[in-house]
Amino acid sequence: MTAQDRTGGLPGYAGHFEEPEGYLDFARYGPPSRDVLDATAQALADSARATHSTVDDLMRAEPRAREAAARLAGTDPGHIVLLPNTSTGLFHAAFGITGGTVLVPSGEFPSNRYPWQRAAELGRAVPRLLEPDQRGLITPDTVREALTGPGAGDVVAVALSAVDFRTGHRADLAAIREVIGDRLFVVDAIQGFGVADLPWQAADVVVTGGQKWLRAGWGTGFAALSDRALERLDPVLTGWTGVEDAGLFDDREHPPAAGAQRWSITNLSPVTAAAFAAALELVERSGVPAIEEHITTRVAQLIDTVLACGGEVLSPVAPEQRAGIVSFRIPGTDPRLVAKALHGYEVTPTVRADSLRLSAHASTPLAAVDRVHAALNSLR
Structure with missing residues (x-):
């Protein structure tokens, strides 16, 4: 033993x-740790006794969570934005591509299908199904085959799950990166982040929610964006917290933030940010x-x-x-x-x-x- x-x-x-x-049933929901419960309870208790400094103090949980997420994703906090769930990040990515074709595996979880369909309805990128091999798996070879057939020249991005929700099959992210070349690579990481030691830097967009394997509870998540993603994706859904000088209220439209913060729509709950930070730091300590x-x-x-x-x-x-x-x-x-x-x-x-x-x-x-x-x- x-x-x-x-x-x-x-x-x-x-x-x-x-x-x-x-x-x-962790692939559906991961019961949070006592660390997360304590962080949530403390943040709520502090908010109930609010003083002139409470809101600013609570808001410090967001950069703490971003820093932990960046370390785990192999990047820096400027390339990280906190999000309330995976779907929000995938909608940002889908609406950010102005045109062309995006390969999306058939059999994907619906959260990685609807954003691309909605974007196509608005005249932006059009999804095309990426069929698996005879074993039902998406591999570098299946991606390569899709990129050598008719219409391959129109493909501007590939969007897939790092770990398949049905079978647990993990995608070979590094090999797929080599196959797709300079195209954008969007990865739904919710079934693998924090529990599978994968090369997340191979992707241009890594999106995950925290309620499953990260065990942070609902309403938590983040996206990691590469320089290529920041350069090519239009910040269509940028909100008031995703712009330069967000705290300057001068009745003028501000340009999107330089980094991943441009994907921010509004302030998230500092309570869930505290919970997320506690969950991420526990993963870091354990390895x-x-x-x-x-x-x-x-x-x-x-x-x-x-x-x-x-x-x-x-x-x-x-x-x-x-x-x-x-x-x-x-x-x-x-x-x-x-x-x-x-x-x-x-x-x-x-x-x-x-x-x-x-x-x-x-x-x-x-x-x-x-x-x-x-x-x-x-x-x-």
């Missing part, structure tokens, strides 16, 4: 959380490689358990191709019945019409795997 198993999770990390040991190592171990154990119980695994089996998600089905058994069995053993999965999804984090103990094994065995 490893130290990770004895402590119930990654030492120094798992002790910050208190979700039930059978919770395996993404250590978090990823623990998740990799648990995912391998879950895959072995599903296979041993007669299940069909829909996620990649090779560790280098997957992140924290295990999608599966039990042949001949309605997923709702499988879910009922899992619930009976106090396991929380994601339930789909044709499959189930288990997603483990660095606080997930070995006992969670045992519960899944017992639940699936009960179906036999």
Whole structure:
């Protein structure tokens, strides 16, 4: 038994959380840490006793969160903007491209489909579906093929998920960057940021929400923009907080801010900023490689358990191709019945019409795997 198993999770990390040991739905929502709860409670308590300095004091949480996000993304705070969710960032990116074609994988989560459709309706960039290979995966080869066929010359950007929400397959961001060359590369990072040690600098736009694997709660997130993105994307949705001299109210239109702050529409909640900063700093202290190592171990154990119980695994089996998600089905058994069995053993999965999804984090103990094994065995 490893130290990770004895402590119930990654030492120094798992002790910050208190979700039930059978919770395996982090790809949908990550229960926040006590650090996040304490930061939220403190910010709210301070706001309830407001004085002349309270608002300014609370607003200091935003640059703190930006700095932590920048360190984790491998950039600087000037290339980071806080956002309330992933979708807001994707709409900024979609509306910012003036024309041309954007490759978007079929089967993408809808948050990476609607922004491009809405932009096309306004006469801006037009999305074109990027079809996966015979395994259902988006790879550098599938992108290369799409860029050598008819209409390839019109492609100005590629937008995809770093980790597929259905299967947990992780995209080879570095190789895809090489394939697309100087085109814009937009990455939805919500299923991988903070738990998968990926080369985020390969992308021009990295967008994530904080409510899943970062475990910061709802209303948190950020975007990291490269110099190429800042140069080419029109700041169509810039609000009053996204301009130069935002605090100067002189009844004149100010130019967009020089850095990523130009994607700001208005002030966000300093309470959620404090929560986000606490969550990001916990990831920093624990280290993404250590978090990823623990998740990799648990995912391998879950895959072995599903296979041993007669299940069909829909996620990649090779560790280098997957992140924290295990999608599966039990042949001949309605997923709702499988879910009922899992619930009976106090396991929380994601339930789909044709499959189930288990997603483990660095606080997930070995006992969670045992519960899944017992639940699936009960179906036999």
